[in-house]
Amino acid sequence: MGATGSKLEKALGDQFPEGERYFGLENFGNTCYCNSVLQALYFCIPFRDQLLDYYGRIKTVGEAEENLLTCLADLFTQINSQKKKTGVIAPKRFVQRVKKQHELFRSYMHQDAHEFLNFLLNQLVEALEKEAKSDPTAPASPEKKSSDNGATGEEHPLTWVHKIFQGCLTNETRCLRCETITAKDEKFLDLSLDIEQNSSVTSCLRNFSSTETLIADDKFFCDKCCSLQEAQKRMKIKTQPRILALHLKRFKYMEQLGRYKKLSYRVVFPLELKLCNTAEDAPGSESEYSLFAVVVHVGSGPNHGHYVSLVKSHNHWLFFDDENVEMIDESYVQTFFGSTQEYSNNTDHGYILFYECLDPAKAS
Template identity: 55%
Template sequence: MGTNASQLEKEFGTSFPPNERYFGLVNFGNTCYCNSVLQALFFCVPFRNNVLRCSSATSKKKENLLTCLVDLFSSIASQKRRVGVYTPKKFVSRLKRENELFDNMQQQDAHEFLNYLLNTVADLVTVETKTSGAESKASDASVKTWVHEIFEGVLTNETRCLTCETVRSKDEEFLDLSVDIQQHSSITCCLKCFSGTETLCSQYKYFCDTCCSKQEATKR
């Protein structure tokens, strides 16, 4: 790996981004679902920076998934070499102890792991915020962490009755969207399809509270 790393650095030459570290993660038997998400999050700069800011705050904390993530990101970011390989053994071990779904040698769903990780980090940050007294009067549901600031969006579901034109809408907060990916298309195209208008008719008619009956409607 040392020879390959040196060759990679030579190929990058002067175009190598300053202060960046490109490290592969060792696979512990079908843990590529975990490694791929961790590497994607490491290169999500706002997320990485916030995790690294937790370094001093978590140094004396009881070990949890966030402290292990801090250790992992800090270890990679502080490497003298710009490319190489790192072993995320501590993080993977903690993950398996905290969630039995991942405590096996089987391949898991990367999306499911991403959701679990983001929600767990957000919960741990929320607890830390409340412990510090910064949000002592707020409820858990009202606390917004830096995880939410980076990833959270609002999805509006809108239904329009085609008889009376009454529109009903509902807002839902989300950290991720499940978008159908079409072959030979772009993410922009997929998002347009995701937010497209669907007609509710026949046995799928919409019950309109204004008309007090089932009516044809559009949904988007």
């Protein structure tokens, strides 16, 4: 990527951000699903800062047991400490660890970037929680762990992954006979949204929280009425995350086809977003979010294709395609909204969106 790197440096010129590094990631045979997510996470500054800090701490106290957390911290430190501003890094150790941890990622088949993101964040949480249990002096924020019936159980540490990505949904069900509202909270690290043709992320979020009426066989058992009753149900965001990860459900199982099909629908994702589906008493309900990364699926189906990522860094947009990194104009982001027609030559569609809260104090 020497020529590409030089071109990027030339394009940025005097505007090249001090201390920043723009490195492509080598592909080890259909590992673009991994590379695209890693680039989005690297340019998630709160996440990167925590990983670099974590790496500094484990190096100070000695070698930690290898896991995905230590491998990712090592990779981010490698990129961050490069003498050159641009180039290519081979995330070999990290990819080997991913394959060792989960058999799903051991083959050279095309994998799903959203599944990988979920797997990675949960693995990092697991490693941090395990570490906290073995080290009572480790700083952590206690959080009550709730069981399915809402009862409070044991306390467990709130990791920095939670502090960055975790939000809380409240599932409200209102009995239409006695008007009693039953609320149940549910934590999330990302939200998966159903999509429709010629829609927007805002409308997808609104539909996510639309009211559903439970009747006939779907009646709700009301504890106050002690019987099944018709009810209204809705899901709203109770606490907003600092980083809002939105997964657009572009792969839908079609019974008539007997397989999954990719939905190439045009879904507009704005550069600035205000959440419209927060609970009335939600703190920071007026919070605004800014788009900083998009993982794009390229291809016509779920079982083949390619992943690339768009990243905003220091007010510049960059395009990451495995080893290649290019500077792009902000308007280019719009080309990944999707197609207004079912069959189109454009198969490059936004799949995972990363938004950062502009006022972190209002987020959870």
